[in-house]
Amino acid sequence: MAALTDTALYLGIDGGATRCRARLQTAAGVTVGEGLAGPANPRHGQAAACEAILAATHHALQAADLTETAAGRIHAGLGLAGVGQAADRRQFLNWAHPFRSCALMTDAEIACLGAHGGEDGAVIVLGTGSCGVAMVAGQVMRVGGWGFPVSDQASGAWIGLSAVRRALLAHDGIVDPTALTKAVMATFDTDPEQVVAWQTTAGPADYGRLAPLVFEHGAAGDAEAAAILRNAAADVAQVAERLWASGARRLSLLGGVVGPMGPWLPDRLKENLDAPMGDPLSGALLLARRSCAR
Amino acid sequence: MAALTDTALYLGIDGGATRCRARLQTAAGVTVGEGLAGPANPRHGQAAACEAILAATHHALQAADLTETAAGRIHAGLGLAGVGQAADRRQFLNWAHPFRSCALMTDAEIACLGAHGGEDGAVIVLGTGSCGVAMVAGQVMRVGGWGFPVSDQASGAWIGLSAVRRALLAHDGIVDPTALTKAVMATFDTDPEQVVAWQTTAGPADYGRLAPLVFEHGAAGDAEAAAILRNAAADVAQVAERLWASGARRLSLLGGVVGPMGPWLPDRLKENLDAPMGDPLSGALLLARRSCAR
Incomplete structure (x- = not known):
């Protein structure tokens, strides 16, 4: 697969409190591998979160018949629970990651990007917790999702x-x-x-x-x-x-x-609800492509 | 003080999540000493709770000019948070206490006994937590107080x-x-x-x-x-x-x-509220007197 040996690769990561998912794509947007690993919430331990991200990435590279050395060609977009504070994000990005570039948002934000194909829009995520996010004209607004039991209504x-x-x-x-x-x-x-x-x-x-x-x-x-x-x-x-x-x-x-x-x-x-155009991993991949283009 | 050297003594203990109070009385109901110590909630550690009870007792004995050997003449009544379950109470009473007798209720129950001079009645305790207790015709009924945030309304x-x-x-x-x-x-x-x-x-x-x-x-x-x-x-x-x-x-x-x-x-x-007749320690003392008389 010559196309995979020298061109840039794009990696989406969706890391939450229960598991971490990875999806690897070519520059043309073809998915070549996916991977799964354990929890990746930096708030519950940065080392464990990084380990889970690398494990999920490893599985995605294996599925694409690529070795770890390919990581140097990867532009990664990470959506992680527990990085709502700017300080959390800065601290996390100090991580000596193996990727060519690495961009970070919250898990709710990549879900929003994915649901609207990178265009303006909003999502309400209703899982064990809950959170509302709107991304409009380059601004991110968060509604709720400040944790249980003080917030996270309807979760x-x-x-x-x-x-x-x-x-x-x-x-x-x-x-x-x-x-x-x-x-x-x-x-x-x-x-x-x-x-x-x-x-x-x-x-x-x-x-x-x-x-x-x-x-x-x-x-x-x-x-x-x-x-x-x-x-x-x-x-x-x-x-x-x-x-x-x-x-x-x-x-x-x-x-x-x-x-x-x-x-x-x-x-x-x-x-007045809109069906999501893509899943959170597709949002993480959009983040990866946008960040390295800037 | 000849009256203190050979007759029975009665000790009331009110042990909660923030402190433990003790009151020592003669058979005639005269308070001869009081003591104070740290938290005494067996749910957060039986050893620490026992230690706090003994420390508060020690201070009460000191205040009464009595030595530790007097503990053998003490009938103790204990009201402790976190002993709502029969199993908790049984486990706690396995403690090798130094008293002549030792009876145990929850802190809300001794508060109820104290508020109504040992007669039938009910209390609602509104502190950091909350709990309702009625003692009627020898039966104890508890309403609420199952903990925060699932219960303890109005606390x-x-x-x-x-x-x-x-x-x-x-x-x-x-x-x-x-x-x-x-x-x-x-x-x-x-x-x-x-x-x-x-x-x-x-x-x-x-x-x-x-x-x-x-x-x-x-x-x-x-x-x-x-x-x-x-x-x-x-x-x-x-x-x-x-x-x-x-x-x-x-x-x-x-x-x-x-x-x-x-x-x-x-x-x-x-x-329709009634002013309490006595404080929780007076209820613990009533418990001590009743239990040893049985």
């Missing part, structure tokens, strides 16, 4: 927390129990002291694991589940209005919570 | 969390900023990324430290502060109704948040 973690709260209130006889509140308590053997012990160390992912119960009972008409999901949908709509007000004309919803949340979204929001 | 931590949430929504342009939301953001240099960094390790006490800002701005008529405090007061009223429904005829509010919360409580609640 999986937020929905799970709401479910545990209502389940405990039902257990205490303050609100009427429903199938959802009983199902949530059943995951703790119907013993609130087990909730006490669990939440001493529970993080967003632990709360998020309860969200599927809420969607399942919501679909079956459970009153408590419906109230939680209507509130979450209203929170999403508020963020959407804010992003539109910032001048974004395209808006996409992304993330694992979007599918089951769909039926609960207000009509005005549903009717 | 200092809960009020602080609500304030940070609303401050971030105002920062994002989703709700109108007020003096409160600006004051909360000012504690983070008006930089939401500082909130992200802070909340990575913030615990209930850290959130609780923001509660005074809410009370201060609420008293000045701030709309966001007023909404948070009205919600918190409604949560307290719900717990109160539940405790009354359990058969409790007396109800007292206890804890640092009660004073500033007063003006926000609904009239029906305010008019």
Whole structure:
């Protein structure tokens, strides 16, 4: 494959709290390899994040029948969770990476670039956490996504927390129990002291694991589940209005919570959503191409 | 003091997440010494909790001009945070304590005993956390207090969390900023990324430290502060109704948040509150006397 032996290569990296994905393309935009590795959130350890990025890159190079020496021809675009602060980004880019160039954005920002093919637009990412981002006229605006439990409304973690709260209130006889509140308590053997012990160390992912119960009972008409999901949908709509007000004309919803949340979204929001043009890795690749062209 | 050299002694211990207090009384109910030591929550380390209890006891014995050998004449009543589970209590009581007898309840339960002179009644404790307890006809019922952020409504931590949430929504342009939301953001240099960094390790006490800002701005008529405090007061009223429904005829509010919360409580609640007869240590002493008499 002569085309791969001397020309520039472009690498997109999507690094999050649970895994790191890599995609390698030629100058012509042909994908020649992909790779996968463990978590890559610099906030939880820069060394581990760099290691995951290099491991995912290694797998992508292998898939393209290239050796590590090809890294010197790679322009990399990285989208990483936990680099929202300029100081975080500066610190991360001090890393002695093996690439010809390396540009960095947050994971939400590359998702936005990818969803709108590099044009202006906005996204709301709804996963374990949640975050709104608009990129308009060269400006980036972030709405929400300041972490759990102070922010991240309508995320999986937020929905799970709401479910545990209502389940405990039902257990205490303050609100009427429903199938959802009983199902949530059943995951703790119907013993609130087990909730006490669990939440001493529970993080967003632990709360998020309860969200599927809420969607399942919501679909079956459970009153408590419906109230939680209507509130979450209203929170999403508020963020959407804010992003539109910032001048974004395209808006996409992304993330694992979007599918089951769909039926609960207000009509005005549903009717004005745009299907994403590409995935976050395609946004990371756009970042790589743009940064080396500057 | 001949009366102290051979008769039984009674010790009350009130052990919480920030300190441990001790009060030593004669059989006749005369207080002969008090003592203070560090945190005594077995959930955060049984050895440290036992050490704090012994240190507070040591100070109380010193104040009474008694030596450690007097511990063998002491009937102790302990009220400790974090012993809500029967298993926690059993484990704790395996401790090779130096007392003649040792009985254990939660800190909220001794507060309830103390507030009603050992008679039936209920309390809602509003501090950094919150908890409702009713003791009626020999039965203990607990309402709320399953921890932060899944429970503990209307606690200092809960009020602080609500304030940070609303401050971030105002920062994002989703709700109108007020003096409160600006004051909360000012504690983070008006930089939401500082909130992200802070909340990575913030615990209930850290959130609780923001509660005074809410009370201060609420008293000045701030709309966001007023909404948070009205919600918190409604949560307290719900717990109160539940405790009354359990058969409790007396109800007292206890804890640092009660004073500033007063003006926000609904009239029906305010008019039906009972002043506490005694403090939590008096309840711990009642526990000590009852347990050794059985």
